[in-house]
Amino acid sequence: MLNTRLLPSLIVMIAIVVASNILVQYPFTPFGLGDILTWGAFSYPFSFLVTDLTNRWFGPLRTRLVVIAGFAVAVALSAWLSEPRIALASGLAFLSAQLLDVTVFNRLRASRSWWAAPLASSSIGSALDTTIFFSVAFAGSGLPWTTWALGDFSVKILVAGVSLIPYARLMNWVKPYAPVRA
Template identity: 40%
Template sequence: MTSVQAPPSRVPFYLSALVAFHIAIIIASNYLVQLPISLLGYHSTWGAFSFPFIFLATDLTVRLIGKSPARRVITRAMLPALLASYVVGVLFHEGHFNGMAALGDFNSFVFRIALASFAAYVLGQLLDIQVFDRIRQKNRAWWLAPAAASVFGQALDTAAFFSIAFWRSIDPFMAANWQEIAVVDYVIKLAVSLLLFVPAYGVALAAVVRAMRRSSVPAVAVP
C-alpha cells in the first residue's frame, strides 16, 4: 500500500495527540483488567479488548511519522500513565468508586498492576515498533508488518504484565489463575488485533493518505 509521510509542521500535534491517546488506553486497560470475565469456560479480563488499540496507534505512528517519533510517544506517555493508572485503579478498585479518601492508603495490589503495565507497555511497544519497522522496510504487503508486530509485541506485553502483576498476588483468584488468564488474554488480544485492528489499520491508513492528497501535501513513498 502506498502511503505518505506527515508534513513536519504537523508532527508535534500528532505526537501530543498520540501521547494522550496512549495514556487514556493504558488507564482504561488497567481498570478493565481488574474485572474478570469468563469466555467459553476460560478466565480472562475486559482489558483484553481495550489494549490492542495502542498497537494500532503505534503502527500508524511508525508508518506516517517514523520509528524515532513513535519511541518518543512511549517515552512521554509511560510515566504519566503509571501515575494516572495507580490513581484511577485505587479510586475505582474492583469496579466501584471508593472515594478520594482511598488515595490516603497505599494499595500494593493496584500499584503492582500499574507497575506491571508500565513495564509491559515499554517492552511490548518497543518490540512492536522494531518488528513493524523492520518488516515494513522489507515487504510491501501493507498487512504483514502490523500483523507480525501484534503477534510478537502483544506476546511480550502479556507475559510481562501478568507475571509482574499477579505472580504470588494478594488476590487469591488472580494468584491462582493468572497463567490461564494470561494465555486467554493473549489469544483474545491477538484475535481482536488480527481480525479487527489490522483491517482497521488498513482503512485508517488509506483514509489518511486520501486526506493528505486532498490537502495537496507532496507525497513521499513509504515502503
C-alpha cells in the same frame, strides 16, 4: 519535544492504557466458562494499532517519543486509579512491548504485503506484553493469572488480525514516513 501532530496518538495511547489497567482488575467470564479473561483484554490490544499507525505516519523516532510519553503519563495515572502493582506491571510490559513493536514494524514496513508489519509487530509485542504484565501483576496473588494470560493473549492475537481492517483504512490518510537516506 513532542510534535503537536503526535498529540492525538499520545492521548489515545494514554486513554487505552489507563482504561486497560482499570479493566484488568475485573474478570470476564463468558458463557460461564470461568476465569479465562479480564475486561482489559478487549481494550489494550488497540494500543498496538495506535503504535503501528503512528510509526507508519511519523517513523520510529517520533513513535518512540509517543510510547515513552504515553508510558510516563499512563503509569502515573494508573498508579492513582488502579493498584500500584498493576501500574508497575503495566509500565514494564507496555514500554518493553511497544518499543519492540516499533522496531519490528519498522524492519518489516518495506514488505510487499501491507499487512505483514502490523500483524507481526502486534503479535510479537503482544506475546512479550502478556508475559511481563501477568507475571509481574499477579504472580503469587492466588488469582488464576495464567489462564487470564492465555485468554488475554488469544484476544490480543484476534484483535491484531481484526485491527488490520482499520489499519488498512487509515494507513493512507497521510503520506507514509520515508526515512531520509544519507
